Amino acid sequence: xxxxxxxxxxxxxxxxxxxxxxxxxxxxxxxxxxxxxxxxxxxxxxxxxxxxxxxxxxxxxxxxxxxxxxxxxxxxxxxxxxxxxxxxxxxxxxxxxxxxxxxxxxxxxxxxxxxxxxxxxxxxxxxxxxxxxxxxxxxxxxxxxxxxxxxxxxxxxxxxxxxxxxxxxxxxxxxxxxxxxxxxxxxxxxxxxxxxxxxxxxxxxxxxxxxxxxxxxxxxxxxxxxxxxxxxxxxxxxxxxxxxxxxxxxxxxxxxxxxxxxxxxxxxxxxxxxxxxxxxxxxxxxxxxxxxxxxxxxxxxxxxxxxxxxxxxxxxxxxxxxxxxxxxxxx
Numbered sequence: 001x002x003x004x005x006x007x008x009x010x011x012x013x014x015x016x017x018x019x020x021x022x023x024x025x026x027x028x029x030x031x032x033x034x035x036x037x038x039x040x041x042x043x044x045x046x047x048x049x050x051x052x053x054x055x056x057x058x059x060x061x062x063x064x065x066x067x068x069x070x071x072x073x074x075x076x077x078x079x080x081x082x083x084x085x086x087x088x089x090x091x092x093x094x095x096x097x098x099x100x101x102x103x104x105x106x107x108x109x110x111x112x113x114x115x116x117x118x119x120x121x122x123x124x125x126x127x128x129x130x131x132x133x134x135x136x137x138x139x140x141x142x143x144x145x146x147x148x149x150x151x152x153x154x155x156x157x158x159x160x161x162x163x164x165x166x167x168x169x170x171x172x173x174x175x176x177x178x179x180x181x182x183x184x185x186x187x188x189x190x191x192x193x194x195x196x197x198x199x200x201x202x203x204x205x206x207x208x209x210x211x212x213x214x215x216x217x218x219x220x221x222x223x224x225x226x227x228x229x230x231x232x233x234x235x236x237x238x239x240x241x242x243x244x245x246x247x248x249x250x251x252x253x254x255x256x257x258x259x260x261x262x263x264x265x266x267x268x269x270x271x272x273x274x275x276x277x278x279x280x281x282x283x284x285x286x287x288x289x290x291x292x293x294x295x296x297x298x299x300x301x302x303x304x305x306x307x308x309x310x311x312x313x314x315x316x317x318x319x320x321x322x323x324x325x326x327x328x329x330x331x
Contacts, residue, residue, distance in 0.1 A: 058270020059134055059244065069098055070170035077169065086172030087152070095152065095173060099143035106140035109272050110243065111323050114144045116235075116279030124188040124230045125282065126221055127153065128298050130213065130306065131197035131204045132240035133267040138195070141235070141277050142174065154187050156196040160262060181224060188228040195235075196221050198295075205246050205257060205265055209314035211306050213299055222294035231282040232294065234301035238309045242319035243273040274322035280305050 073094060076082065082090055106112035120127070129138060138155075145153055156179035161171070177183050179196065187194050197203065198215040207214060225232050247253070247265040256264045283297050311318055 059267050061270075062134060062136065066170060067166060070167050073169050073173055086169060087175060091173050095146060098174070099146045102139060102143040103147060106136075106143065106275070110136075110140070110275040112137075112140045112144070113274075113276045114141060114148075114279075115276060117145070117148065119233055119279045119281050120145075120149075120193065121231060121233070121282065124191050124228065125193050126184075126188070126225050126230060126232045127193060127195035127235055127279075128221060128232055128302060129195060129197050129235040130211065130237070130240070130302060131199045131201075131207070132237065133204050133207070133244040133246040133269070135204075136244060137237035137240045137275050137277055138197075140275065141237075151193070153193045153195050156184065156194065158201045158261075160201060179220075181220065184221075184224045185228055188224070188230055198298075201261070201263060202257065204267075205263060206254060207241065207246070208248070209241050210312055211241060211310055211314065213303060215295070215299065219291045219295045222291040222298065225285065225294065226287075226289070226291060229285045229287075231284050232298050232301075233282045234280040234298060234305055236278055236280075236302060236305035236309065238276040238278065239273045239314065239319035239322065240275060242314045242316045243271050243275065244269040271316065271320065272323065273316070273319035274325070276309065278305050278309055 076094055080090075084090075103112075132138075142153055142155070145151065152175045154175040154177060157171070157176045159178060161167070161176070162178060171177075177187070184194055184196075198218040198221055199207070199213060200218075202216070203214040222232070244267055246267050253264050256262075280301050283294070283301060286294075289297070306312070
């Protein structure tokens with residue numbers, strides 16, 4: 001037995017005598033390319049870090065562009081001594097300039113298209129849309145709509161965005177407002193088009209490639225539509241989840257969000273996928289419909305747009321290949 005244990009064999013072309021265990025260890029080292037990994041470990045780490053940085057680059061650039069625009073708006077305000085309401089006509093040229101810049105970026109990076117503008121009323125109405133991880137698609141819609149119709153769509157945003165320092169003027173000029181019932185009713189009474197995403201930040205943070213609506217029990221928008229006697233118009237953007245993503249939902253992250261109402265994950269991505277925004281047929285005002293029933297009608301309408309125009313689950317490769325499809329004629 002001692003002779004067996006002590007027996008040696010050559011695992012390196014007869015040059016290095018080894019026991020069976022040593023031989024096995026040597027072979028495993030060769031098979032797993034440990035030496036190769038050690039040699040190129042630094043390069044592997046750098047490559048992974050670069051990939052991570054790139055995945056956050058576009059979302060970061062969007063965030064920086066918002067602050068850059070806010071700074072330029074401030075300079076314009078001080079230089080021209082502009083006072084009063086940021087929604088006033090004196091800001092029209094500034095809004096159009098910003099819209100042209102954003103529209104060019106959307107065309108170049110995402111080949112952005114807008115369809116169904118004829119479904120939007122000339123008067124007041126509530127536009128209800130699916131919320132992606134980043135509202136790149138919605139900002140693209142705002143820019144294109146302003147340039148085409150020379151009309152500003154007022155936007156209801158999560159209260160979190162109003163806590164960010166230095167963005168007050170920017171938000172005011174592009175028509176983003178706190179989503180109080182009073183603000184919405186006043187805007188609709190003045191004849192404005194108002195947009196809202198019932199899913200809000202929850203849908204942005206925890207939505208995924210299955211495009212499930214995450215509206216919870218929200219029905220305030222439906223009650224406002226009934227009180228103001230205006231139609232609701234559904235809207236959805238194809239491939240938005242493939243272009244910009246959020247971390248997969250985790251129980252702790254969801255609990256943290258529900259208790260703080262703060263963004264608990266960072267969006268990433270920025271892939272140049274094809275983005276097409278579709279505006280559906282309006283749901284007219286009906287005095288006999290309750291808020292609960294109107295919510296269900298709106299959900300059905302938005303889901304119908306998703307089912308019609310989106311591959312589920314979403315595919316990044318298909319979304320990228322859509323850039324090479326024959327361009328559909330925008331409205």
